[in-house]
Amino acid sequence: MNAEPAVQQRLLELADIDAELNRIEHRRRTMPELAEITEAEKAVRSSKDAVVTAETSAGDLDRDIRRLERDVDAVRARAQRDKGLLAGSGVSAKQATDLQHELGTLARRQEVLEDELLEVMERREAVQTNLDVAHGELAAAEQHLREVSERRDGVLADLDASEAGRRRAREPLAEQLPAQLRTLYDSLRERRGVGAAMLRARRCGACRLELDRADVSRVKAAPADEVLRHEECGVIMVRTSESGL
Numbered sequence: 001m002n003a004e005p006a007v008q009q010r011l012l013e014l015a016d017i018d019a020e021l022n023r024i025e026h027r028r029r030t031m032p033e034l035a036e037i038t039e040a041e042k043a044v045r046s047s048k049d050a051v052v053t054a055e056t057s058a059g060d061l062d063r064d065i066r067r068l069e070r071d072v073d074a075v076r077a078r079a080q081r082d083k084g085l086l087a088g089s090g091v092s093a094k095q096a097t098d099l100q101h102e103l104g105t106l107a108r109r110q111e112v113l114e115d116e117l118l119e120v121m122e123r124r125e126a127v128q129t130n131l132d133v134a135h136g137e138l139a140a141a142e143q144h145l146r147e148v149s150e151r152r153d154g155v156l157a158d159l160d161a162s163e164a165g166r167r168r169a170r171e172p173l174a175e176q177l178p179a180q181l182r183t184l185y186d187s188l189r190e191r192r193g194v195g196a197a198m199l200r201a202r203r204c205g206a207c208r209l210e211l212d213r214a215d216v217s218r219v220k221a222a223p224a225d226e227v228l229r230h231e232e233c234g235v236i237m238v239r240t241s242e243s244g245l
Contacts, residue, residue: 033152047138
C-alpha cells in the first residue's frame with residue numbers, strides 16, 4: 001500500500017486523537033467516583049437495614065406496651081368493681097373475705113404488670129435512641145451518595161464534552177485519508193488498540209521496540225510513499241525526520 005508522506009503524517013494526528021479518546025474512555029471506566037458510589041450505595045443499604053431493624057424492635061415493644069396497658073387497665077377496673085361491691089350493702093362475710101383476697105391478688109398483679117410495663121418502656125426509649133441514630137446515619141449516607149453521584153455526573157459531563165470535541169476533530173481528518181489506508185488503520189486500531197505510530201530514533205512508537213538491523217535496512221530502502229508496518233506489533237510506522245534513518 002502506498003500513501004504520500006503528508007497523508008501518512010495525518011495518520012499520526014488521527015492516532016493522537018484516538019489515543020486521547022482511549023484515555024477518555026479509560027477515565028470513564030475507572031473514575032474513582034464509581035468506586036465511591038459503590039461504597040456509598042453499600043452504606044445506604046446497611047443504614048436502611050439498621051433502620052428497619054430498629055423500627056421492627058420499636059414496633060414489637062409498642063405492641064407489648066399497649067398489651068400491658070390494657071392488662072393494667074383491666075386489673076384496675078376489676079379492683080374498682082370489687083371495691084364498689086365491698087362498699088355496698090348485702091355482702092356476706094364470706095363474700096367480703098373473698099373480695100378482700102381478690103383485691104390483694106389484683107394489687108400484686110397490678111404491681112407486677114406496672115413493673116413489667118416500666119421495663120418495656122425503658123427498653124422502648126433505648127430503641128428510640130437507636131432508631132434516631134439509625135435515621136441520622138441513613139440521612140448522612142444518602143447525602144453522601146447524592147454528593148458523590150453529583151461529582152460523577154460532573155466528571156461524566158466533562159468527559160462527554162471532551163469526547164464530542166475530539167470526535168468532531170477526528171471526523172474531517174479521517175475523511176481526508178484514502179479509503180484503503182483508513183480501513184487498514186481502523187482495523188489495526190480495533191485489534192491492537194493503536195493503528196499508527198511514529199518511528200522515532202529507530203524505535204516503534206506503539207510497542208517501543210527498537211528495530212533490528214534488518215528492519216532498519218528494509219525501512220531505509222522503502223520508498224517514501226510506501227506504508228510500512230512494524231514486523232513485531234503490526235502497527236503502521238510513520239517515518240519522520242526523527243526516525244533516525
